[in-house]
Amino acid sequence: MFVNLIGLGIQDPLKIERYSLRQEAHKDVLKIYFRKQKGELFAKSVKFKYPRQVKNVLINNASHQYKQITEINRNLTLVIDELNAITKPAKPTDVDIKQKILSDLRHLEKVVSSKIAEIEADLEKLS
Structure with a gap:
């Protein structure tokens, strides 16, 4: 069901409580937090780093000027979609x-x- 999360090595995606996403230099850092289990002092978490995709975008057609931009990795967007399905509160x-x-x-x-x-x-x- 959660193919991308299982691909990351997460055995039981339904134990995920929340996640955070931040950008560091040319990488996106995804941190996934799990529900605290009985007897644990702190909840467990795992961290994944995804390199940002670099693209050249035409900013001036007349002078053929390009600007280099970065955007989120496609695999990360798929993982985030699955995380939202698990952690998103009910409407x-x-x-x-x-x-x-x-x-x-x-x-x-x-x-x-x-x-x-x-x-x-x-x-x-x-x-």
């Missing part, structure tokens, strides 16, 4: 969205009320 439900909208609306209401009170106070000072 928010309609109830969650409704609660967020109501919360935002209440906050906006307080901000507007406060601003109206501030403007009214400024008007009173002018009278």
Whole structure:
């Protein structure tokens, strides 16, 4: 099921808790963290380094100027897709969205009320 993760030597991909990705010089560093097992003081993690792919991109057609850019390794994108499938939280439900909208609306209401009170106070000072 998780062909790329198994290809990296990860025996049980479903034990993955999270991951981080950062860039160092001309490499992308992927660090995968596993769920802490009973009796372990720290959760285990593994680190993989992927060289960035170098491409020459035409920036000025008239003078034929090229610029060298780097981009993420294709194999790494496949691994990240699998990691997202494992670690990505469930999509928010309609109830969650409704609660967020109501919360935002209440906050906006307080901000507007406060601003109206501030403007009214400024008007009173002018009278």
